[in-house]
Amino acid sequence: MxxxxxxxxxxxxxxxxxxxxxxxxxxxxxxxxxxxxxxxxxxxxxxxxxxxxxxxxxxxxxxxxxxxxxxxxxxxxxxxxxxxxxxxxxxxxxxxxxxxxxxxxxxAAWAEHRFGAGRGGDSTALITIGTGIGGGLVVDNRLLVGRHGLGGQLGHIPRVTGGHPCACGADGCWEQYASGSALRAEARRRNWRPGPITGEEVLSAAVHGDPAAVRLIEWVSGHLAHGLTTIAAFLDPGEVVLGGGLGSDKRFVEYVRAALDAFHPSPSRGPVTVVGAELGIxxxxxxxxxxxxxxxxxxxx
The missing domain is CATH 3.30.420.40 (ATPase, nucleotide binding domain)
Structure with missing residues (x-):
């Protein structure tokens, strides 16, 4: 049917x-x-x-x-x-x-859990990295939506006390440090180059050896990895699936994995497993x- x-x-x-x-x-x-x-x-x-x-x-x-x-x-x-x-x-x-x-x-989180990168597991966290950070959570094969349907609003997890202002009205939200727009804003703050900047351009330059671009990608992937360890600590998902315009790029996933290697996982839980989304549009x-x-x-x- x-x-x-x-x-x-x-x-x-x-x-x-x-x-x-x-x-x-x-x-x-x-x-x-x-x-x-x-x-x-x-x-x-x-x-x-x-x-x-x-x-x-x-x-x-x-x-x-x-x-x-x-x-x-x-x-x-x-x-x-x-x-x-x-x-x-x-x-x-x-x-x-x-x-x-x-x-x-x-x-999208449910789809990846059932048929995509998270298939076969019990719990999946989807993190979409684009203009902001979105995503959804499946825990014990149930979609976590919360009392008001707003569960999984991961981009607004507090990240830096008194940090960059967010459109939600708070300061220091995760998406202000680990999203595509955060990467572009940081590139402008560091005067990476004049003119409009896209996350894809910074990532491509990093892959081709631009030292300043490498530092920018390491900055954003480090903030992302820090948040992922927080999510893993209270959800213990089978996989963390990265999607969205920046997150679905295999080259960026490798940077995130490298950043996660710098954290020391709980011996009982082991390292956070990060994979790219599979279902696309x-x-x-x-x-x-x-x-x-x-x-x-x-x-x-």
Whole structure:
């Protein structure tokens, strides 16, 4: 039986039919065309087009935003203009099927745990390294979402007392020291070179032997490794999976592993196992579909 996964991103809506092995079929992608109600009807039309061609029992939808773990109401999705949006209920009523709604990072963590780099284990931590730090946590084969659906907001773990200000309103958050934007900001502070800077450029320069770039990558991977040891201490995951624009680069993963070697693991736990994400751009669709099939959607009203 195929399940439908829909991933609502900042600029596009991706969808696909996912089988029991996590393989994606009939993948589609459309640009997000307008404000709140327009986006809803895009998702609805996309779901209907899949349903017209295939017998689909389960439907999952994921998006970057807070989702109430009990009601599946989207508490906030600023890029869509949604506040307290009963997305699962509205889609379920229109499609006459249960719909499961989840945060996209949680869904990606679930997908990697089930079918990607964390498959076969009991617990997986996904850390996405991009503009900020995102991710999700699976503990004992259960997605950890927390009381308000905000579990796994790893980028806002306190890292440096009185450190760099964060957009969340706090100072010294982990993502201010171990993300792609943190790397770019530090490169500017150190006057690495004039003009716009990308994390990929710094990493590439480091790989090719630029001493200043090497120091920058070692700086960001060191902060990342420090946070990973904290996560390992209280979760003891089977694997820490790195994803996102910077984190999924195999060259960066090697720097992180080297930084972790500098820490002394607990003799009883052993070293932190860090691997790169495997599912790429399909992780949200796969996670959405499989969560719908595994957890079940909200009953249509």
């Amino acid at each position: 195929l399940s439908l996964g829909i991933d609502i991103g900042g600029t596009k809506i991706a969808s696909g039919l996912v089988d029991a092995a996590g393989a994606v079929h009939e993948a589609r992608s459309h640009l997000v065309e307008g404000p709140a109600e327009t986006a809803f009807h895009q998702v609805l039309d996309l779901a209907r087009s899949h349903l017209a061609s295939y017998p689909i029992q389960h439907i999952g939808v994921v998006l970057p935003g807070g989702v109430d773990p009990k009601t599946r109401v989207v508490a906030s999705a600023p890029h869509l203009g949604w506040t307290d949006m009963p997305l699962a209920q509205r889609l379920g009523a229109e499609l006459n099927r249960g719909v499961h709604v989840e945060n996209d990072a949680n869904a 399909h992780s949200g669709v796969i996670g959405a579909a499989d969560l719908a099939a595994t957890v079940g959607g909200s009953a249509p009203r």
